[in-house]
Amino acid sequence: MTKTTLVAFDLDDTLAPSKSPMDPRMSHLLSELLEVVEVCIISGGQFSQFKMQAIDNLPDPSSSHLERLHLMPTCGTQYYRKDGDLWKQIYAENLTEDEKTRALAAVETRARELGYWESDTWGPILEDRGSQITFSALGQAAPVSAKQAWDPTGEKKNTLREAVQRDLPDLEVRSGGSTSVDITRQGIDKAYGMKKLSELTGIPLDDMLFIGDRLDENGNDYPVKALGVRTHAVADWEETAAYVEKLIPELRGEAAGR
Numbered sequence: 685m686t687k688t689t690l691v692a693f694d695l696d697d698t699l700a701p702s703k704s705p706m707d708p709r710m711s712h713l714l715s716e717l718l719e720v721v722e723v724c725i726i727s728g729g730q731f732s733q734f735k736m737q738a739i740d741n742l743p744d745p746s747s748s749h750l751e752r753l754h755l756m757p758t759c760g761t762q763y764y765r766k767d768g769d770l771w772k773q774i775y776a777e778n779l780t781e782d783e784k785t786r787a788l789a790a791v792e793t794r795a796r797e798l799g800y801w802e803s804d805t806w807g808p809i810l811e812d813r814g815s816q817i818t819f820s821a822l823g824q825a826a827p828v829s830a831k832q833a834w835d836p837t838g839e840k841k842n843t844l845r846e847a848v849q850r851d852l853p854d855l856e857v858r859s860g861g862s863t864s865v866d867i868t869r870q871g872i873d874k875a876y877g878m879k880k881l882s883e884l885t886g887i888p889l890d891d892m893l894f895i896g897d898r899l900d901e902n903g904n905d906y907p908v909k910a911l912g913v914r915t916h917a918v919a920d921w922e923e924t925a926a927y928v929e930k931l932i933p934e935l936r937g938e939a940a941g942r
């Protein structure tokens with residue numbers, strides 16, 4: 685019989701609209717879920733993004749259930765847990781200065797060559813996230829509509845990704861969100877984060893369930909599926925909310941039967 689003791693979520697377009705705060709309906713469901721199982725949020729984004737989108741919108745920030753919440757920014761190369769009133773960074777695996785310098789130079793050079801270096805942006809195009817360098821074609825704070833219009837087929841993002849990967853054979857270059865390209869050490873993806881989570885918590889991968897909006901083969905959630913973790917695909921946070929609403933009583937039943 686399957687047993688689920690941890691439910692992991694992607695953040696953008698799974699728990700919340702892209703780069704936006706979580707809806708109160710979703711935060712209440714997340715709180716309720718935390719009464720039943722451990723919960724993890726894993727994303728390519730940084731901790732500040734987790735805070736703005738999820739943590740700051742939880743209904744009761746002092747709830748002891750938050751001790752069961754595991755935060756894995758930048759695909760689990762960083763790990764945060766609740767410690768008293770604070771969210772404490774347990775570890776961060778950062779790129780070296782040399783890796784960062786080469787990554788920033790390669791992505792800017794190739795983006796300019798390809799004509800993808802925009803002058804009108806919403807915030808900086810390049811971002812040093814410690815363990816990850818991120819290129820966001822229109823800046824971090826670009827509205828969803830502008831991002832969708834910039835590269836509707838994903839062709840620009842993929843062309844840039846391939847060119848930068850050729851320049852940085854020792855690093856890994858992946859397409860992130862709709863207009864972003866992420867550079868990390870090799871082998872860093874959400875599967876890496878989920879394996880780390882299993883080591884850190886002692887919870888076997890078989891007892892975990894992952895929910896994400898990009899479980900398709902080109903998506904940034906796909907590595908978790910390829911790892912063999914049970915997954916559930918959603919199109920947006922509303923679908924996640926509807927699914928979690930059904931999941932909570934099922935998991936309560938499972939827990940009662942143990």
Ligand SMILES: [Mg+2]
Binds near residue numbers: 694696697698897
């Ligand atoms: Mg997503």
